[in-house]
Amino acid sequence: MYTPNQLQEVIENAVRNINYPAHPERLYEPIRYIMSLGGKRIRPVLTLMAADLFNGDIQTAMPAALAIETFHNFTLIHDDIMDNAPLRRGKQTVHEKWGVNNAILSGDVMMVEANKQLSMLNSTVLKDALNTFNTTAQGVCEGQQLDMEFEEQQVVSITDYINMIRLKTAVLLGGAMKLGAQVAGASVTDAEQMYEFGENLGIAFQLQDDILDVYGDPEKFGKQVGGDIIANKKTLLLLKLKELANESDLMELEQQSINKDHTDKIRNTTALYDDYNIRELANVEMRNYSDNAFSALTSLKVDEERKTELFKLAALLMNREY
Known part of the structure; x- marks a missing residue:
């Protein structure tokens, strides 16, 4: 069994080794930037831990882990625009550094990059993996929408609030783990x-x-x-x-x-x-x-x-x- 620290290191190396196109530079440089800001990489770690739990090879599961991490960082770029946030992990946010239009477009390409990562999975698990990934991604977007709507609403029930955080935050952890299990043949x-x-x-x-x-x-x-x-x-x-x-x-x-x-x-x-x-x-x-x-x-x-x-x-x- 791998420890989270070991898997974090493996993921950092894998992120560093992703080859994005060189041109147009202003499209891909923001992606390299946001992906290099690090963080705990908890979501891809959970993907690999789930795969490891079912005796799956972590390198075989790596495309799923990278897809989850790429998608997560894509949401951060767009969330920062919506929140007008100047800093992310202590560094300038992408829209502050390259402008809002650039940030939106780079975020869009990250969603494409995430799907490209997923496409590297074994064909026997690809359909289930895509279904889990897309359901998860859609849920996160629904959660963000609800969060924005709650800002305008006078009355929000605790049940509605729990559902919002379930979608905005929790489904990505659940999806990351399910994806790892699926790739390992659970x-x-x-x-x-x-x-x-x-x-x-x-x-x-x-x-x-x-x-x-x-x-x-x-x-x-x-x-x-x-x-x-x-x-x-x-x-x-x-x-x-x-x-x-x-x-x-x-x-x-x-x-x-x-x-x-x-x-x-x-x-x-x-x-x-x-x-x-x-x-x-x-x-x-x-x-x-x-x-x-x-x-x-x-x-x-x-x-x-x-x-x-x-x-x-x-x-x-x-x-x-x-």
């Missing part, structure tokens, strides 16, 4: 179980992100704490508060939404969360999805020893420090 049932594991883990991870945004240690979390509060982002915590708060506190929350003093806004909103025990309620919701993920992996009929690295990685992802 049964339909086992591949679906890998999907269940990845999707539930993805939802739990995003809910944990919501909690850490308010209660995390900024040194350990790696982001500005309270960013979601400043942006009035509809997270699980905010939606749960709106569900439980009395009329007076809802009015206070409304006042805080237009508070220009960010430090004061974070402090007052967090105090409302504390009054209604929102942190613990969100933790319960997060743990439900985390438990579902571990349950899917536990019941998978594969030698227990082969699951060890996946269990360790999942535990690591779900135990980030507050």
Whole structure:
């Protein structure tokens, strides 16, 4: 069994060895740039871990892993345009560096490149792999659309929010794992179980992100704490508060939404969360999805020893420090 660190290294080498055309330079240079920014490569790592779990050869599964990573980075280019984000992983975003039109076009070509990677898979698994990849990619786009629509909506239910993060974030983890299983020749049932594991883990991870945004240690979390509060982002915590708060506190929350003093806004909103025990309620919701993920992996009929690295990685992802 490979460790995530070993697979991360293998993926980094594979990414460096992708040969994009030299011309037109302004079309392909942004792709080389975004792909070289690194990150944890968690999605392609999960693809290779799933393949390895079913005794698949990781080099045979590599085109699937690279397709997942290329697609993920394509979504980052377009997300950054939609969010008007100046930085990605501490570096200039593609649209800031090359302009919006260039960034859109380079992103489009990345989707083509992802499909080219997939086409290198063995023909016996190609049809199933394409179906999984395309269903996953479509789901991610649906999730992004819902996220944008939620910004305009006054009322968003917790059920709708969970579905949005499932699509926007979690289906890509589920799809990455299912793809790896399929390439390794796993049964339909086992591949679906890998999907269940990845999707539930993805939802739990995003809910944990919501909690850490308010209660995390900024040194350990790696982001500005309270960013979601400043942006009035509809997270699980905010939606749960709106569900439980009395009329007076809802009015206070409304006042805080237009508070220009960010430090004061974070402090007052967090105090409302504390009054209604929102942190613990969100933790319960997060743990439900985390438990579902571990349950899917536990019941998978594969030698227990082969699951060890996946269990360790999942535990690591779900135990980030507050």
